Amino acid sequence: MNASIPAPDDRPLYRQLADQYRRAIDNGVLRPGDRMPSMRAFMQRHGVSLATATESYRTLERDALIDARPRAGYFVRARPTATLPAATEPDLAAAPGAAQFVGIHSAISAIVSKFQRYPDALNLGGATASPDLYPTDALQKAALRALRRRPTLLTAAGHDQGDPELRAIIARRALDAGIQIGADDVIMTHGGIEAVNLALRAVTQPGDTVAVESPCFFGLLQALESLGLRALEIPASPTTGLAIEALAFALQTHPDIKAVVVVPNLQNPLGSVMPDTHKARLVELCARAGIPLIEDDPYRELADAAQPPRSLKAWDADGTVIHCTSFNKTLAPGMRVGWINGGRWHPRIGMLKFAQSRHNEQLSQVVLAEFLETNAYERHLRRLRDRLRIQRERMAAAIAASFPDGTRFTPPGGGMFFWIELPREVSSSAFFAAALDEGIRVMPGTVFSNAGRFDHFIRLSCPSTDLDQADQAVRRLGRLAARLVAHARTP
Amino acid sequence: MNASIPAPDDRPLYRQLADQYRRAIDNGVLRPGDRMPSMRAFMQRHGVSLATATESYRTLERDALIDARPRAGYFVRARPTATLPAATEPDLAAAPGAAQFVGIHSAISAIVSKFQRYPDALNLGGATASPDLYPTDALQKAALRALRRRPTLLTAAGHDQGDPELRAIIARRALDAGIQIGADDVIMTHGGIEAVNLALRAVTQPGDTVAVESPCFFGLLQALESLGLRALEIPASPTTGLAIEALAFALQTHPDIKAVVVVPNLQNPLGSVMPDTHKARLVELCARAGIPLIEDDPYRELADAAQPPRSLKAWDADGTVIHCTSFNKTLAPGMRVGWINGGRWHPRIGMLKFAQSRHNEQLSQVVLAEFLETNAYERHLRRLRDRLRIQRERMAAAIAASFPDGTRFTPPGGGMFFWIELPREVSSSAFFAAALDEGIRVMPGTVFSNAGRFDHFIRLSCPSTDLDQADQAVRRLGRLAARLVAHARTP
Structure with a gap:
């Protein structure tokens, strides 16, 4: 990264330096997994004391931008929430609805038959990890x-x-x-x-x-x-x-x-x-x-x-x-x-x-x-968790970078699912159909409720160990969501 | 067999000869699978014409005592019904009972737990063939x-x-x-x-x-x-x-x-x-x-x-x-x-x-x-059917030879089950328990009805390719049934 010292402002030096690194991370100059300079290199590069360097790193760590790894140094964390707000919390003050007999099967069958008409679509709609993640x-x-x-x-x-x-x-x-x-x-x-x-x-x-x-x-x-x-x-x-x-x-x-x-x-x-x-x-x-x-x-x-x-x-x-x-x-x-x-x-x-x-x-x-x-199971689990985490971080970054304003989601602490709240203008049924036309399977939010909720939600899963392929697919979905928003706003 | 000519009686010679062979089969002098004399040997041994010999064999064949096998001659058939009457036909004039909620599970669980207390018992109570009959x-x-x-x-x-x-x-x-x-x-x-x-x-x-x-x-x-x-x-x-x-x-x-x-x-x-x-x-x-x-x-x-x-x-x-x-x-x-x-x-x-x-x-x-x-499936099926038939014939013969008067059953035309009607005096629950003490699992008839029927029936299955072992077990069961009858008749 560029090592020039930022223009002085009236904030403490450690915060100014931390902000400089935050911008580098947000801009993609520093990417998830990149190693941060060693403490000694940081002190030399910016001409600051150990106390200032330590405080800068602590600030970045507290903001979940970097991680310390024992005996290896500091590394840039994936930071998908950087540009997307967390998912909306449910409204608990609302009275519970009535209990209803469930009638969801025909909607799910319709989705499955649509999936089957696109056998080559990339599957971001499944509920298991990629086959090559299993032993x-x-x-x-x-x-x-x-x-x-x-x-x-x-x-x-x-x-x-x-x-x-x-x-x-x-x-x-x-x-x-x-x-x-x-x-x-x-x-x-x-x-x-x-x-x-x-x-x-x-x-x-x-x-x-x-x-x-x-x-x-x-x-x-x-x-x-x-x-x-x-x-x-x-x-x-x-x-x-x-x-x-x-x-x-x-x-x-x-x-x-x-x-x-x-x-x-x-x-x-x-x-x-x-x-x-x-x-x-x-x-x-x-x-x-x-x-x-x-x-x-x-x-x-x-x-x-x-x-x-x-x-x-x-x-x-x-x-x-x-x-x-x-x-x-x-x-x-x-x-x-x-x-x-x-x-x-x-x-x-x-x-x-x-x-x-x-x-x-x-x-x-x-x-x-x-x-x-x-x-053998424990060894496999450790590997599976690591690889799913890498997939999630990459996908989260792509979602944050490409989905339109009004999209919200909370990155999960494990597993393979993203529950994404699309802007209010976007119906997940329309999104589902348009995504299939783009060659990508997603799960519309409507199938996760019997009460007609979640029409502007989708579930994406981590489907592939080909991170670039998943990344491109997510970016295509993001552009699709943006088009649907623009379309809805056109008078 | 003994080849002496029987004392003359006023029935046709072919029938007298057929009866002599019938007795030899019933007494076990000729056993299932034994080869009958060739037609020529029969004529010479009994000093009779080809017509008489042929008629004798036809009589035995009609009575299901012997079988012709192409290019091999005549063989003694298993003849389980020889000494046991066919199972009773149901009384169709009786009005159907009421439909009842089923409550059979606890009775079956009790039987299964009793089975488990005799892990080494010979299993004539199962519903699959012997493991070594499967490929x-x-x-x-x-x-x-x-x-x-x-x-x-x-x-x-x-x-x-x-x-x-x-x-x-x-x-x-x-x-x-x-x-x-x-x-x-x-x-x-x-x-x-x-x-x-x-x-x-x-x-x-x-x-x-x-x-x-x-x-x-x-x-x-x-x-x-x-x-x-x-x-x-x-x-x-x-x-x-x-x-x-x-x-x-x-x-x-x-x-x-x-x-x-x-x-x-x-x-x-x-x-x-x-x-x-x-x-x-x-x-x-x-x-x-x-x-x-x-x-x-x-x-x-x-x-x-x-x-x-x-x-x-x-x-x-x-x-x-x-x-x-x-x-x-x-x-x-x-x-x-x-x-x-x-x-x-x-x-x-x-x-x-x-x-x-x-x-x-x-x-x-x-x-x-x-x-x-x-x-491979068809080949296996042919072999399985043959071996089950041999097992059934041997078991049927043992049942006919050893179970007491009043026992009835109809030999099935395939499969692995015998549905045996015991003399009225014998309860299948008592029989089941006593058989377990003898080291043999049988299925009491009561579990085949929700309406309390079939208390004097048992289901036996062909469990083992060790025909002698199965034969001995069936004979032990026959003696057990006889003892239970005698016990019931003791004033």
């Missing part, structure tokens, strides 16, 4: 080993609740999420979605009302629809997830709520993580009201934090929480391995699972058991 | 090939409705069952049981009544129970399956029937196969009443007939029949691959399947596609 080779080798060691894996029937060895390993690992269970408290399921379906079937009857986050994963809305349930949408914050006090109020005003479904960690689509105090309060609230709390937690291990967040189940003292999760998002979308702990309803869920689909296939369970037992 | 090596090799060829099978998400190539092959093969469909009319499911569950969910609401065969597969009763449905039991014949006229009457008297579930081929537990005329009449009956007919057809390809029986779907002109089947019984209990054609309800079933558990795992679908495409 294909290692899983393939593990499967080959498992098949050679246990030739009857395909022909012999398996254990009703799932492979006992795998369930024991899962129970041990659940301690990381703050969950204390044994192997018999785990039932393997066909992905997390079967787990959530079984949980809903265990505690509701058709016609019942279920409280869900708004926005929420459209797969949950489809499950509610297919089970003949009503959804009551409770606002959720882009940063802290479900608004607990809004739920507390709804529980008072809607005595017919029979279950609450929450994605506590890296919520889909928000990317929010509930703070521990909220988690504790939510579990307590449901326990006191005697209402089952269904926790869908497939993204927890994709959080950036050194210590991954805990599951709601960690705060569960009396079996109120039904914990559902899977390895579909973290390890292998093709393996369809999930599991459930049913809390107080565990025996009933075991009955429903047996009656509905019997046991899971054995092979993928044996492969998974080996993966978990040898720490 | 373990060939499937293992196919899986290894598939994994090497397509390394992303575990990590990439699959197609919503199942692997397109497999569905195309299944659609072509369905012609054998008389079913004309395309690949898009097939949805892959987690075994046949998920297919039946989806069918029931598509056409019923909790509280509805479903007509089922009596006796029927207890897994169906568990599915009804888990879905909050009522069962109306329609009598079924041990030879021809569902009693159509009883169903016709029930449809008139029970207007609340919302679905009919039938296993048309090798019904579990009866082993019955519906004649074509019955199948046609059943489909017509349901079509005219506008009631969905759910066909569960996993055993069809295990029938002994040169031409396997057709599915009910073959007679379906207007989408009344929902066809469910699987490869769990015929190919690989561990693969959990089934499929469904939903008739008029196909789109709704596709929605339910997606909402409930997404797509099946890819690997087993790819393995299955290869197996079906190369005729």
Whole structure:
């Protein structure tokens, strides 16, 4: 960068220097991942004392512009929010809407059929990471080993609740999420979605009302629809997830709520993580009201934090929480391995699972058991988190640089989703269709609500390890949004 | 055998000779599979003409005691019915019972927990063939090939409705069952049981009544129970399956029937196969009443007939029949691959399947596609049918030889089940418990009805390719039944 000293002004020197570096970062002269000068080089270049240099770096660090890395120095952080305000927080003063039977499937089918007419479109609308971020080779080798060691894996029937060895390993690992269970408290399921379906079937009857986050994963809305349930949408914050006090109020005003479904960690689509105090309060609230709390937690291990967040189940003292999760998002979308702990309803869920689909296939369970037992899973997770973070930072920068004024979003602390609030003039349905014409799949916000909300939101996911391709796609979307705004404003 | 000429009586010589051989077979002097003397040796041994020899053999053949095998001569047939009368036909004059909510799960759980307390017991209570009758090596090799060829099978998400190539092959093969469909009319499911569950969910609401065969597969009763449905039991014949006229009457008297579930081929537990005329009449009956007919057809390809029986779907002109089947019984209990054609309800079933558990795992679908495409499946089926037939003949002979008077059963024309009517004095619950003490698992008849029927029936399956072991186990069961009869008759 240019090392000339800025024109003197009446602010302290350390702040003037920090501002100079801030502009360099904002202009792209310094880019995310670039190394900052060493402290000694900084002092020499600007002719300042160690105290001033230190204070400049502290200022930049406090403003989340640079990061210290132990024994490596300071580096420019990605800073997507630099030019975009955070997503709007929900209006909690508004009265909750009425619980409604869900009718979302036909809208989703329409989107899926439109996707299928553009098979070559770049997929920013999916809910899994790029296939090359999953450990294909290692899983393939593990499967080959498992098949050679246990030739009857395909022909012999398996254990009703799932492979006992795998369930024991899962129970041990659940301690990381703050969950204390044994192997018999785990039932393997066909992905997390079967787990959530079984949980809903265990505690509701058709016609019942279920409280869900708004926005929420459209797969949950489809499950509610297919089970003949009503959804009551409770606002959720882009940063802290479900608004607990809004739920507390709804529980008072809607005595017919029979279950609450929450994605506590890296919520889909928000990317929010509930703070521990909220988690504790939510579990307590449901326990006191005697209402089952269904926790869908497939993204927890994709959080950036050194210590991954805990599951709601960690705060569960009396079996109120039904914990559902899977390895579909973290390890292998093709393996369809999930599991459930049913809390107080565990025996009933075991009955429903047996009656509905019997046991899971054995092979993928044996492969998974080996993966978990040898720490290969942990190694993979670290790599996956790093690569997703790099993708997110790059995409966030492209969004901030290219989307029009009025766009807002809060960068998530992990996972693969961006929940983007477009300017009010832009309908996500129109945006979705126009993006497909540009060869890009995005998910319109309307499918994340049964109550017609989020028409000016879209969900983008990190789809590709080709960062330049994703970057260009996002910039095309940004220009598209700008055109739609301009069009709407044309008299 | 002893070749002395019997004392003269006033019956024709050919009949006297035939009776002599009949006694030798009944006494076990000639055993199933033994070769009969050649025609020339018979003439010489008994000093009779070719006409008399021929007539003797025709008599034995007509009585199903011996079989001609082209270019090999005559052989003694297994003849299980020789000393046991056929199973009792249901009383169709009795009025149908009331439809009842199903409550069978706790009884089945009790049986399963008792089984688990005897892990080393010989399993004559299962519903799959012996593991060594399934093509373990060939499937293992196919899986290894598939994994090497397509390394992303575990990590990439699959197609919503199942692997397109497999569905195309299944659609072509369905012609054998008389079913004309395309690949898009097939949805892959987690075994046949998920297919039946989806069918029931598509056409019923909790509280509805479903007509089922009596006796029927207890897994169906568990599915009804888990879905909050009522069962109306329609009598079924041990030879021809569902009693159509009883169903016709029930449809008139029970207007609340919302679905009919039938296993048309090798019904579990009866082993019955519906004649074509019955199948046609059943489909017509349901079509005219506008009631969905759910066909569960996993055993069809295990029938002994040169031409396997057709599915009910073959007679379906207007989408009344929902066809469910699987490869769990015929190919690989561990693969959990089934499929469904939903008739008029196909789109709704596709929605339910997606909402409930997404797509099946890819690997087993790819393995299955290869197996079906190369005729390896047909070769395996021929071998499986032959070996099951030999097992059944041996077991049938042991049952006939060892069970007490008053025992009845009809040997099935395929598959792996024996539905045995014990003497009235013997309760199958007591028999079940006593058999476990003897180290043998059997299925008590009570779990095949929600209406408390079949307490003096048991279902035995062919569990082992060790014929002597199975033979001895059946004889132990026969002596046990005799003891229970004697005990009941003791004043």
